[in-house]
Amino acid sequence: MTNMENKATYKSPQIDALLTALTGRDRTACVESLTCATCGGDAQKVAFRDPLSWKEFQISGMCQECQDEVFGVSED
Numbered sequence: 606m607t608n609m610e611n612k613a614t615y616k617s618p619q620i621d622a623l624l625t626a627l628t629g630r631d632r633t634a635c636v637e638s639l640t641c642a643t644c645g646g647d648a649q650k651v652a653f654r655d656p657l658s659w660k661e662f663q664i665s666g667m668c669q670e671c672q673d674e675v676f677g678v679s680e681d
């Protein structure tokens with residue numbers, strides 16, 4: 606399953622710099638070390654619910670808990 610690779614998705618250096626400025630954390634480094642870029646916690650502490658959540662982590666660096674906080678939890 607290639608999308609389970611522990612690798613940040615590509616973003617332009619400008620966007621990465623902006624995100625780093627906003628969060629104080631390097632998103633790419635966070636994804637590679639499986640650290641949440643939003644709360645700074647262990648991104649594997651709460652298992653990712655589905656491949657989409659994992660993908661979102663690769664994109665935004667947000668752990669499952671932070672994704673739930675931002676996007677809400679669907680009840681299905």
Ligand SMILES: [Zn+2]
Nearest residue numbers: 641644668671
């Ligand atoms: Zn988090």
